[in-house]
Amino acid sequence: MGSDDSGRGSIAFFGTYRPPVPLDIYSCPADPPPSSREDEHHLTDGVSYNQNGRAIPAAALKELLTFLGKKNPALAAECGATPDDAEQGRVAGLVFVSERDKGLETLHVALVRPKGEGGAVKVLSLGDVYGAGTFGGSRMEDSGCVAGGFKVGARAVGHSLVYVSTKEPVTRRRTPWTVVYRTNLADGKTERLTPPGQYDVSPAVSPSGKMVAVANFRGNKWTGEIERLNTDIAVMNVDRTAQGGLRRRILIRDGGWPTWGSDNVIFFHRGTGESPTNWAVFRYDMATKETVRVTPEAIDAMTPAAISETRVAVAAIRQKSRQAAMTTPREEAQYRHIEIFDVASPDRPAVQISQKIRPKGDHYNPFVADGGSRIGYHRVRTDDLVIGIIFLPLTRASTRCTPLTQMWGCSGCRVCSQPFPRMAPSSPSSTTSSRPCGLPTPKACASSMRSGAPTASSQRRGTRTRTRTRCTSAWARPSPPPSHWRSTPSPTCPGRPPAGRCSASPPGTSTTPSRRATRRGTSSCSGRRGTAARTSSTRTSTSWRTRRRGSSARAR
Incomplete structure (x- = not known):
């Protein structure tokens, strides 16, 4: 901001690599792992850049389609899926980030036939479903996940979408724009979960739907870091009214990208060392307050997705690459692949998800689908290369x-x-x-x-x-x-x-x-x-x- 706070000022930004071939979202079986490329399913319609997907539970998808049928019957008929289809498992839902809305990174929902060829039935913009008042304007959205679906006494708490948005402008220098919100899927009402003056990224909902874990910027400001953000992990309740307040608290110091193995176990990643940073995935037990390293020291592991209390999928790089110097081509071990680690069996080798089908391709941000039977991720869409x-x-x-x-x-x-x-x-x-x-x-x-x-x-x-x-x-x-x-x-x-x-x-x-x-x-x-x-x-x-x-x- 300028010295007179008139709105004039400068913007500092950092540009990152953008692949010339679009990213898209896929899934593979987790147990047993895929044996050929036919086991990989495409989860979107292949339009634009698509990334950072999360599965939508059937009950939550039913609430979304019910609201869509009331507000926009024409669009509901066009999408070809009904609330009954969601309840019976004939259609599955995926919330993901896409750049098809004027180049903005915004949240969309894909309606997918699980037993088909992996193609999306219809991709809906959340702005078309819940209106531009909540999902409109110049903003960026990320990390959509579903909360709710539980009872507090006799009161039922419906499902809601928890996500990050930059729709509220900041008023202070060197301040992040990222704030976590919750939108009720049944009526579209939205509230801010991040307290005023604080800024969060990477929300994750517990299996019960009652709690949300976020990566909170330390000191509530950005201090210029690019690769390794200074964040702590905080947890809070989902519904302040039904649960008697958010009861937000810092749980883990120096951690990011939380994911719940159970309501008492959180996996997260943490950067170690100075330069270059080494990344590892850890497991925190809320009952014993014990933190255990999950991935070996010899590899870089990041962006975990918990399958259970002991099993977690990560994006792993097994060998450092000199690709930044652009002097040698990468080896297979230098690509980012999806692997599954089991804390209960530390001596067993990790289950490799993507190495056999695409050994020389980078895979990002795993997520759990179909109750843990499949693992999703995004990668470059080389199949439709132009x-x-x-x-x-x-x-x-x-x-x-x-x-x-x-x-x-x-x-x-x-x-x-x-x-x-x-x-x-x-x-x-x-x-x-x-x-x-x-x-x-x-x-x-x-x-x-x-x-x-x-x-x-x-x-x-x-x-x-x-x-x-x-x-x-x-x-x-x-x-x-x-x-x-x-x-x-x-x-x-x-x-x-x-x-x-x-x-x-x-x-x-x-x-x-x-x-x-x-x-x-x-x-x-x-x-x-x-x-x-x-x-x-x-x-x-x-x-x-x-x-x-x-x-x-x-x-x-």
Whole structure:
């Protein structure tokens, strides 16, 4: 704020990485763990960026659909789900954060058929259900979870949605905007749970629905921390009227992301060490006031989701990555995966949820679904990838991996770790156009090249030829390429597509390279190096042009 408090001032912000491919929410079986990608279910409609999901109990979903039928019958009929469907288990509910509302991160509800293909029946904005007065305006929302559904004496406490919102502006400098609210699902009435002058994140509701745990900013202010927030865990009642006040109190010092294993057990994560921070998950027993570390010291574990008093799902990184330096590609152990730890069996290895189906993909923020039989999470939606690929060949001086090979590594796909097949005319083994991760093979890329799309420039220095080919393609589902391709083996790297220009030959035509193609290099897909065209480095392109101009000057 300005010195005259007139509303003028400055905003300091920190930008984080945003994946070019949208995030989306999925679930996998927990026991036994998934064995193939068919076990993974997609839980939303695939529109926009979707993350941070939580399951909605059937009784709470019934109250939401009942209110929707009274307030907006047309929308209720359009969504195709009734309160009876929720009660009978024919439809399940998921509350999650989506960016489909003008780019704002706001809460939405997905109505999912549990026994179908995992597709959402309908996605509803909470603003459409409960009105813009509560869920409207410029705000950000997060961490939706369901409370209530219990009795205090003869009084029944209905279900309510507990969440974080930034809809109330702050009046002091260096003050968080995050406040926890509770909206009654039966009538839409909303109240603030965070006391005035305090600020909370990451609410979690106990299994009984009676208590809420939050991560409270220490000192009720933000002191400039980015990665490791200074928060303590506080607990309070859900309904101040029925339960005789909130009775809020600090329970755990230096902790975040609470989750309830029972009404007496809370799991949370905590950063240890200075730089870099090591993350671990702990278990706190409210009866004995004992804190026990759950995850090993050798790994980073965060964002726990309790399954029971002893079992908890976490997002774990088993090996530190040097990816920030952009010097080497990551190994499988350096990706963030969902694992389940059991305090009652510390000697047993953790149950791996996502490693087998997507070993080279990051998975975030697990949550419990279907009573603990499935574990949900969000990850990048590589299945519907729309990408433009830059192919750059290798020379003797540039055979190591660089930042441009993070997606397309020199030995295979950086997402699914599948090697790229060599291409030969009429080869049955090279007809596939995609891998398990959904990314296309170089062959599929070549099939999508339009007339005039490739641009190549080469120059000779002795017997060495440098060729730069840009191949732009777009698809939602990769389609099979033509059956005949002009290609030659790659002498540089096993499994790498050969160097040269991309071209296709219709069936029955000669596969002999043209004279022009022979001058520029062999007529085939060029060496595969680089990531999406939209993320290509300006510095890389500039340095390539500089080398070209310098070599031309020396030739003259």
